[in-house]
Amino acid sequence: MAPGRSPWFFFLAGRAVFGDNPLVISRTLSKSDFKVARTCAAKLFFRENHYPDNLASNHYLALLADGGYMVEALAKAHYPAGIQLAYGSNIEDDFARTVAFLQRETVVLFEATVLVGRRLARIDILEKKGNAIRLIEVKSKSFDGAAHAKSIAEGGPGVLRGKRKPQPVLSDWVEKIEDVAFQTLMLRSIMPEATIMPYLALVDKDKEAGLDGVSELFELEYTAGTDGLDRIHTVRYVGTHDQLAQLDLLTEIDVSAEVELLQDGVSAAALQFEARLDAPLEDHLQKIERGAKCRVCEFRVPVGVRSGFRDCWGSLADPSPHLLDLYSVGNAKAPDGTALVDWMVSNSRTSLLDIPLDGLCRADGTVGPQAERQLRQIEFTRRREVYVRPELRDRIDALGGPLYFIDFEGSRLALPYHAGMKPYGNVAFQWSCHTVQSPGERPQHAEWLNDSEVWPNQVFAESLRTAIGDNGPVLTWSGYEGAILKELVTDLGRFRRDAPDLIQWMNDVVDRRIVDLHQWAKEDYFHPEMGGRTGIKFVLDATWRSDAEMRQQFEDWTGLVASVDEGPYAALPPVEIAGVLQNVHEGTGATRAYQEMMFGAQKHDPPVREAWATLLRQYCHLDTLSMVLILEHWRRLVAPLEN
Numbered sequence: 001m002a003p004g005r006s007p008w009f010f011f012l013a014g015r016a017v018f019g020d021n022p023l024v025i026s027r028t029l030s031k032s033d034f035k036v037a038r039t040c041a042a043k044l045f046f047r048e049n050h051y052p053d054n055l056a057s058n059h060y061l062a063l064l065a066d067g068g069y070m071v072e073a074l075a076k077a078h079y080p081a082g083i084q085l086a087y088g089s090n091i092e093d094d095f096a097r098t099v100a101f102l103q104r105e106t107v108v109l110f111e112a113t114v115l116v117g118r119r120l121a122r123i124d125i126l127e128k129k130g131n132a133i134r135l136i137e138v139k140s141k142s143f144d145g146a147a148h149a150k151s152i153a154e155g156g157p158g159v160l161r162g163k164r165k166p167q168p169v170l171s172d173w174v175e176k177i178e179d180v181a182f183q184t185l186m187l188r189s190i191m192p193e194a195t196i197m198p199y200l201a202l203v204d205k206d207k208e209a210g211l212d213g214v215s216e217l218f219e220l221e222y223t224a225g226t227d228g229l230d231r232i233h234t235v236r237y238v239g240t241h242d243q244l245a246q247l248d249l250l251t252e253i254d255v256s257a258e259v260e261l262l263q264d265g266v267s268a269a270a271l272q273f274e275a276r277l278d279a280p281l282e283d284h285l286q287k288i289e290r291g292a293k294c295r296v297c298e299f300r301v302p303v304g305v306r307s308g309f310r311d312c313w314g315s316l317a318d319p320s321p322h323l324l325d326l327y328s329v330g331n332a333k334a335p336d337g338t339a340l341v342d343w344m345v346s347n348s349r350t351s352l353l354d355i356p357l358d359g360l361c362r363a364d365g366t367v368g369p370q371a372e373r374q375l376r377q378i379e380f381t382r383r384r385e386v387y388v389r390p391e392l393r394d395r396i397d398a399l400g401g402p403l404y405f406i407d408f409e410g411s412r413l414a415l416p417y418h419a420g421m422k423p424y425g426n427v428a429f430q431w432s433c434h435t436v437q438s439p440g441e442r443p444q445h446a447e448w449l450n451d452s453e454v455w456p457n458q459v460f461a462e463s464l465r466t467a468i469g470d471n472g473p474v475l476t477w478s479g480y481e482g483a484i485l486k487e488l489v490t491d492l493g494r495f496r497r498d499a500p501d502l503i504q505w506m507n508d509v510v511d512r513r514i515v516d517l518h519q520w521a522k523e524d525y526f527h528p529e530m531g532g533r534t535g536i537k538f539v540l541d542a543t544w545r546s547d548a549e550m551r552q553q554f555e556d557w558t559g560l561v562a563s564v565d566e567g568p569y570a571a572l573p574p575v576e577i578a579g580v581l582q583n584v585h586e587g588t589g590a591t592r593a594y595q596e597m598m599f600g601a602q603k604h605d606p607p608v609r610e611a612w613a614t615l616l617r618q619y620c621h622l623d624t625l626s627m628v629l630i631l632e633h634w635r636r637l638v639a640p641l642e643n
Contacts, residue, residue: 026278027118027278028091028119028120029119033047034182034273037269038178040288041273042281043297045276045284052305052307067140068139068140069235071203073218074249075124075201075250083108087113087122091113094113106130107128110125111123114186119270133195134199139200142424143159161173161258169261176200180198181263182270184263197256198255202253204423207422208421209249210245210419212453212454214247215603217237219238249414292324294313299312313350319352321381323340323344323350326340326374334359376526380528386526387525388524388637392637396634402437404468404472406468407624409587409591410429411429411591411595412426420494427456429456429460430594431620432445434628442556448464451598455495465502468509472513474509474513475627476514476518477536481514482510528542536626536627543633545564549636557625558622568626575612589619593615
């Protein structure tokens, strides 16, 4: 044996680059493939065969990915001697490179490549000391580190597992632990003589940032995506050792026991998925469960596009409106008390119009709020008519005036940008308000957008108070604004701000003044084009096409051109930033725009900052104007007929 080389080196090297029959891999089962396949076996086929999905344009997932990169960079910063391994299309070469580095007695590797058969994993952090190896998977998911440590110290299982025997891994953590188990089993397979210790590095919500300007400590590198959106390619920590100590927001925990609990299931599933990599769709569809979860399948793409959902459901995917479009379909029951979707699929019926109504009611024949909304959707979709509850007029008449329509934009990032904030704490960075003195009048607009790099939440609340005063209905769409005001009350106390009057004012707004128009949309109104959705954009789009007066008001109040075929958000003009046309059409896009304005690579360029600010202002402006337009539409519907 060559000096300094352990027995498993030759085993590894043989698998990687030597042997009589070198492995040529066209498809691999990566840990992300495994995670997707665990949610639905058919998705592995669609993923491997490059079916279109709707994840590429999912800005929320992109935002979470951005946060994950930052957390990973912070975790790696604690290992200054770590070696970042590059990887490309030749995974055998990547694996051989990892093997070569593992001949060192002590080494820390980032993105080490492990290959077992056709299973592939890139390990976030791999720390080797002699024959002992720590495998560290970095996740941006938060947990209570103090509570976990206390439980372990007292002989408990920690916060990732249930308290009652057999103390299983909690459902919120199963996917994370399976991810670690997938990698651990592979590493143990190719390094049988080593001691493999699996860890999770998690965002610890018991900790808080000790300094401002956190974004300055990271260097972001972007690449252009095929959809025209920039994607973060890499993130590096560029701060000092002292600053790193003040950014102590992560905790590494040993998850050996949790991996032990789940590893048998992971091993069996991985072998099954690996064997199916080249199999036809029919093999992947064996024992597949088609149910309510398919409503949000990423492969349920628009008609006319190659659809994984269509190939999975066959002709049961065709009806329109579809069963899966029913409001709260996951909670709906069939006449026999079983899940509605399962029952309908078993009877080969998936049209919304074929849903049996008797199953939606309670056993005693009464109708609850959810069933009332479902029955209304089915009935008025069949009739192709708009439903307006008589009580809607009384609600509108009772509002009085003036009316304040408000919308907030906030940001919750794994790594907070301001000293004293905990991970995923809220930064309230923008509000918009349209004030209507009396029905039909032109609304007046006010707004506030943070441009300071200090904690903005108190100024946010103070400026809002100036705009909406102490009396008058405050109209929102959802409970988000009320929840944020409650959180700001807590934040002011935690930041030791002496503002009793402001706190009293926010409590009064929440307790006495807020009117949630979203509840009205669920209880008092239905348009067939809304389907089972009650979000403001769905309600606005449905009414937009049928109400010429609404479109005219929009043009009069904004100066923008209204198209019958497109909703008003499509009328928002793009803004050119650094040679690229940018848009903000939804809340997560607003959060990304704020990040770019305040913390992006060109944050010190005034024209660039102002361009991002323009996008934010016009988007938030339309959010509150949309509420005005919808309420005006409802007011016209319930207005008494003139003689």
